[in-house]
Amino acid sequence: MAKIKFKLNNQFVEMETDPNRRLLDVLRDDFNLTGPKEGCGEGECGACAVLMNHEIVNSCCTPLANIIEKEIITIEGFSKTKKFEVIKDAYAKTGGVQCGFCTPGMIIATESLLNKNPHPTDFEIKIGLSGNLCRCTGYNLIIEAVKEAAKAGDGLW
Amino acid sequence: MVEAFIPKDLDECLRILSERKVRIVAGGTDMLIQNRSHTGMSIGYRNDVLYINNLNELKNIYEDDAFVYIGAALSLEKIMQSDIVPKLLKDTILEMASPAIRHTATLAGNIGNASPAGDSLVSLYLMDAELEIRSINNTRRVFLKDFIKGVRKIALESDELITKVIIPKLVFEKAYFKKVGPRLSDAISKLSFAGAYQTYNNRITDIRIAFGAVNITVVRDRVLEKKLLGKKVEEIKEMMDLIISWYDPLILPIDDQRSNKVYRKEVSFNLLREFVRNLN
Numbered sequence: 001m002a003k004i005k006f007k008l009n010n011q012f013v014e015m016e017t018d019p020n021r022r023l024l025d026v027l028r029d030d031f032n033l034t035g036p037k038e039g040c041g042e043g044e045c046g047a048c049a050v051l052m053n054h055e056i057v058n059s060c061c062t063p064l065a066n067i068i069e070k071e072i073i074t075i076e077g078f079s080k081t082k083k084f085e086v087i088k089d090a091y092a093k094t095g096g097v098q099c100g101f102c103t104p105g106m107i108i109a110t111e112s113l114l115n116k117n118p119h120p121t122d123f124e125i126k127i128g129l130s131g132n133l134c135r136c137t138g139y140n141l142i143i144e145a146v147k148e149a150a151k152a153g154d155g156l157w
Numbered sequence: 158m159v160e161a162f163i164p165k166d167l168d169e170c171l172r173i174l175s176e177r178k179v180r181i182v183a184g185g186t187d188m189l190i191q192n193r194s195h196t197g198m199s200i201g202y203r204n205d206v207l208y209i210n211n212l213n214e215l216k217n218i219y220e221d222d223a224f225v226y227i228g229a230a231l232s233l234e235k236i237m238q239s240d241i242v243p244k245l246l247k248d249t250i251l252e253m254a255s256p257a258i259r260h261t262a263t264l265a266g267n268i269g270n271a272s273p274a275g276d277s278l279v280s281l282y283l284m285d286a287e288l289e290i291r292s293i294n295n296t297r298r299v300f301l302k303d304f305i306k307g308v309r310k311i312a313l314e315s316d317e318l319i320t321k322v323i324i325p326k327l328v329f330e331k332a333y334f335k336k337v338g339p340r341l342s343d344a345i346s347k348l349s350f351a352g353a354y355q356t357y358n359n360r361i362t363d364i365r366i367a368f369g370a371v372n373i374t375v376v377r378d379r380v381l382e383k384k385l386l387g388k389k390v391e392e393i394k395e396m397m398d399l400i401i402s403w404y405d406p407l408i409l410p411i412d413d414q415r416s417n418k419v420y421r422k423e424v425s426f427n428l429l430r431e432f433v434r435n436l437n
Contacts, residue, residue, distance in 0.1 A: 019161040020199040042190045055260040065208040131255025
């Protein structure tokens with residue numbers, strides 16, 4: 001057991017727990033944040049993605065020991081921002097959502113990409129989303145959504 | 158329950174290593190999967206673990222006249238964004254992992270994992286990378302090729318830690334990494350290839366060839382490379398079949414869930430042919 005201090009969705013959190021737990025389980029079981037999902041559980045699908053210090057990480061591959069003093073934002077926390085509104089509207093407008101299982105991860109990946117590169121090319125978008133699998137859309141509509149978000153949110157990132 | 162050690166600084170980390178038998182975890186992107194247990198349960202480590210990702214002393218990157226020094230806990234993303242890292246390594250990192258993995262995984266972790274399919278190893282072998290290894294009483298330096306002993310076998314004592322990856326500054330006319338896998342960035346390679354060369358007055362002064370995932374570790378043969386030094390580019394192109402026959406006995410891939418040995422061997426030869434054909 002260890003004392004783990006971190007920032008979760010803009011609130012400071014301190015918990016006494018096993019640092020050998022996965023961040024994904026802690027978010028879902030201890031904080032009831034079910035936006036991050038377990039898809040593959042091995043870093044291939046990106047359904048569990050969250051932001052760590054504003055960069056996308058797979059919470060299924062992140063031990064709690066590695067988030068000490070870090071800032072974690074899940075889709076729940078991110079959904080309270082203006083940037084989320086822009087990305088959400090872009091996905092809705094282009095039809096980048098079908099079953100929705102991958103969508104929280106896709107939105108986190110979009111935010112992480114636009115944070116570093118506000119005007120990505122098609123190729124850069126593909127690289128940016130390369131860790132996220134979607135079995136419905138065929139990806140083209142999601143790539144359109146990212147382009148639309150970059151356009152509509154010009155100046156936000 | 159296994160114990161987790163989260164040292165505050167490198168001294169404490171090395172002291173723990175000298176006193177306890179532990180598995181070292183950096184980014185965790187391989188270790189968590191290798192020790193996967195069930196959803197909702199702690200990671201299924203079989204030994205006590207030592208987390209090194211919080212150690213700022215292992216997150217620096219700097220250079221001198223001859224080498225670039227990369228801290229063992231620096232993320233692949235930070236390495237890729239650095240101005241002083243050789244382009245070949247940056248290109249390799251871009252292909253080896255998705256952004257989410259790049260933000261946490263480390264180069265030293267890929268080395269310590271010593272997978273036959275470790276993508277960074279191919280380019281690091283090509284560049285004659287070295288490692289700095291520390292224990293509480295000692296600091297040593299070793300060539301990567303002498304450090305990796307086989308499939309997941311490394312020459313690291315139980316009280317030792319990889320602290321730096323050291324890359325020589327080299328000048329190549331062309332150097333590239335090519336990965337064959339089912340997905341861009343986020344797949345384990347079926348096989349991989351890296352090639353580099355330098356010429357002077359149309360004669361080869363340096364030529365390097367490496368293959369990944371076709372033997373227990375990276376295939377690179379300096380003796381064969383030396384046979385090509387001093388030759389004209391056109392001469393080497395005419396030696397194509399001979400060169401393929403040199404590498405034939407070294408490329409010994411296996412059948413597994415990702416690919417099979419026939420495909421791996423043939424594509425390895427094709428990548429070698431492409432490299433030779435494009436020398437200029």
